[in-house]
Amino acid sequence: MSEIHFNKEKGSQIKLFTPGPVYVPERILKEMSKPNDTHRSKPYAEMHQLVEEGLQKLLYTSDTILISTSSATGLMEACVRNLVKEDEKALFFSIGAFGDRWYKIGVNNGKIAVKESVEWGKAITPEVAQEALNKDKYSVVFIQSNETSTGVYNPINEVIPVIKDSGALVCVDATSSMAGIKVEVDKLGIDVCLASVQKALTIPPGLSVCSISSAAIEKVPQVKNRGFYFDFLDLVKRNEKHQTPATPPIPQIRALAAQLDYILNHEGLDKRFERHIQLGKRTRMWARDVNFEMFPEKGYESNTVSTMKNSLNIDIAKMVSTLLDKGYRIVNGYGDLKNKTFRIGHMGEITIKELEEMLKVLTDIVSNLRMSQ
Numbered sequence: 001m002s003e004i005h006f007n008k009e010k011g012s013q014i015k016l017f018t019p020g021p022v023y024v025p026e027r028i029l030k031e032m033s034k035p036n037d038t039h040r041s042k043p044y045a046e047m048h049q050l051v052e053e054g055l056q057k058l059l060y061t062s063d064t065i066l067i068s069t070s071s072a073t074g075l076m077e078a079c080v081r082n083l084v085k086e087d088e089k090a091l092f093f094s095i096g097a098f099g100d101r102w103y104k105i106g107v108n109n110g111k112i113a114v115k116e117s118v119e120w121g122k123a124i125t126p127e128v129a130q131e132a133l134n135k136d137k138y139s140v141v142f143i144q145s146n147e148t149s150t151g152v153y154n155p156i157n158e159v160i161p162v163i164k165d166s167g168a169l170v171c172v173d174a175t176s177s178m179a180g181i182k183v184e185v186d187k188l189g190i191d192v193c194l195a196s197v198q199k200a201l202t203i204p205p206g207l208s209v210c211s212i213s214s215a216a217i218e219k220v221p222q223v224k225n226r227g228f229y230f231d232f233l234d235l236v237k238r239n240e241k242h243q244t245p246a247t248p249p250i251p252q253i254r255a256l257a258a259q260l261d262y263i264l265n266h267e268g269l270d271k272r273f274e275r276h277i278q279l280g281k282r283t284r285m286w287a288r289d290v291n292f293e294m295f296p297e298k299g300y301e302s303n304t305v306s307t308m309k310n311s312l313n314i315d316i317a318k319m320v321s322t323l324l325d326k327g328y329r330i331v332n333g334y335g336d337l338k339n340k341t342f343r344i345g346h347m348g349e350i351t352i353k354e355l356e357e358m359l360k361v362l363t364d365i366v367s368n369l370r371m372s373q
């Protein structure tokens with residue numbers, strides 16, 4: 001039985017198969033524990049620049065890269081505050097909890113926010129996008145690549161060209177897919193592509209990153225009431241010196257610089273994306289073999305997080321807690337989907353072998369729960 005309580009000496013021994021924060025290997029934790037100079041020093045600026053260059057390669061872009069001392073929600077709010085003028089309309093596509101969150105950020109910031117949603121489990125297709133865009137003129141459009149609550153991956157390679165044709169700026173929340181699923185920022189013309197680092201980038205939480213296009217940067221001065229902490233102009237200006245306006249989580253940035261080097265030069269991007277494709281496929285095969293239906297519509301299943309319907313009608317909370325006793329954490333469904341679905345995260349550094357070991361244990365737990373029904 002693994003340690004499931006706070007352990008002052010050893011830390012958590014649980015292997016996380018979660019949609020973030022994810023399991024972080026020792027090599028990254030060690031990187032975080034190295035001593036650092038201050039955030040106004042030359043060594044810091046060099047490290048910051050390594051992160052910028054690494055993320056440009058990861059996102060296939062020459063756009064500016066910003067580093068934010070916040071989780072992804074902070075950058076989601078920054079996009080709303082910095083890019084939508086008070087008399088403009090913003091369109092928020094929502095296919096689940098995080099699409100709803102972005103819309104709510106729009107509303108709470110007093111913006112003219114319009115939400116276009118589809119039934120949870122479905123994706124925004126180019127047809128759905130076109131229909132929504134035909135209804136009105138929008139200046140900025142917000143969309144998730146991967147919706148972590150439903151395990152749906154929007155077909156952004158087809159949807160973003162439709163949005164760009166409308167003349168709007170487009171912001172993509174790639175939180176639960178960046179570094180797991182290929183996103184080509186320049187090819188698609190994405191204006192802001194953001195994520196926090198505790199998901200497929202595999203860094204402990206506390207930091208988020210984004211690319212930002214010159215068109216987006218040029219718009220910022222026209223927008224009033226941008227606030228202070230998340231003012232893109234301030235972030236961009238400081239970034240020119242490879243710094244952040246306020247004190248950043250330096251250990252996370254050090255770890256991210258090392259992790260990007262690992263991703264780009266050790267594992268390699270193609271191999272990394274292929275590993276995530278295989279992790280997704282293997283999880284869906286397991287679900288089929290055990291008789292759990294996938295929650296997402298066929299063809300739109302995510303390769304970083306799988307959401308399964310509770311089609312066996314078993315006690316999901318018990319399944320999750322029994323697996324936890326064996327040293328692995330998966331998670332129940334999100335919000336209203338609790339007990340109706342459950343989720344397995346398979347992103348970051350998880351290998352096929354590790355996934356299979358966990359699924360083997362989970363299969364036994366599911367059979368026992370079915371027998372005791």
Ligand SMILES: Cc1ncc(COP(=O)(O)O)c(C=O)c1O
Binds near residue numbers: 019098174175176196
């Ligand atoms: C798709 C998506 N967007 C946004 C968020 C919010 O991220 P954070 O918790 O880093 O603010 C999450 C978190 O799970 C997410 O999965």
